[in-house]
Amino acid sequence: MSELIELRKVNMHLRLITLLSIFLSVSTPVDASEADEVLLRHFKTIMWPTAYKTQDVELLDRMLHPSFQMIDDAGNRSTKEKELDYIKNNHWNPRNFVYSIERLDIYDSRFAVIDGTGETDTYTYKSSNYMIKEDGQWRAIGSHVSGFREKKENEQ
Numbered sequence: 001m002s003e004l005i006e007l008r009k010v011n012m013h014l015r016l017i018t019l020l021s022i023f024l025s026v027s028t029p030v031d032a033s034e035a036d037e038v039l040l041r042h043f044k045t046i047m048w049p050t051a052y053k054t055q056d057v058e059l060l061d062r063m064l065h066p067s068f069q070m071i072d073d074a075g076n077r078s079t080k081e082k083e084l085d086y087i088k089n090n091h092w093n094p095r096n097f098v099y100s101i102e103r104l105d106i107y108d109s110r111f112a113v114i115d116g117t118g119e120t121d122t123y124t125y126k127s128s129n130y131m132i133k134e135d136g137q138w139r140a141i142g143s144h145v146s147g148f149r150e151k152k153e154n155e156q
Contacts, residue, residue, distance in 0.1 A: 113130060
């Protein structure tokens with residue numbers, strides 16, 4: 001009889017461990033992804049344009065991974081160092097800039113793809129951005145701009 005009681009206890013513990021494992025594997029990534037999504041939206045729609053508008057080289061330096069590369073609308077490749085130098089020496093002040101995220105996918109809570117449309121009073125463009133999370137911080141490893149188009153008078 002005592003063996004039967006012991007088997008039931010072991011069985012109950014195994015069920016609890018299984019349920020706890022299932023609960024943790026389902027709930028943790030969802031919570032992490034929701035927090036990461038909020039951070040990434042802020043990163044792309046607020047921090048990134050702010051770094052360029054204010055010529056904040058230190059902020060952009062923290063945001064870009066050392067391996068960061070950008071490909072512009074003309075197909076030219078730029079490195080992190082070139083981007084930092086660019087914002088240091090070039091003032092960007094678009095009127096009424098808005099970036100609308102159309103895709104934000106997070107993979108394994110460590111890699112993300114963000115794409116969307118940037119728009120000002122005078123032009124629009126599309127961009128794709130590739131982010132990696134290291135040591136708890138998201139940083140951009142790549143950006144690609146395409147479809148740059150100046151608006152016609154009636155669109156402004």
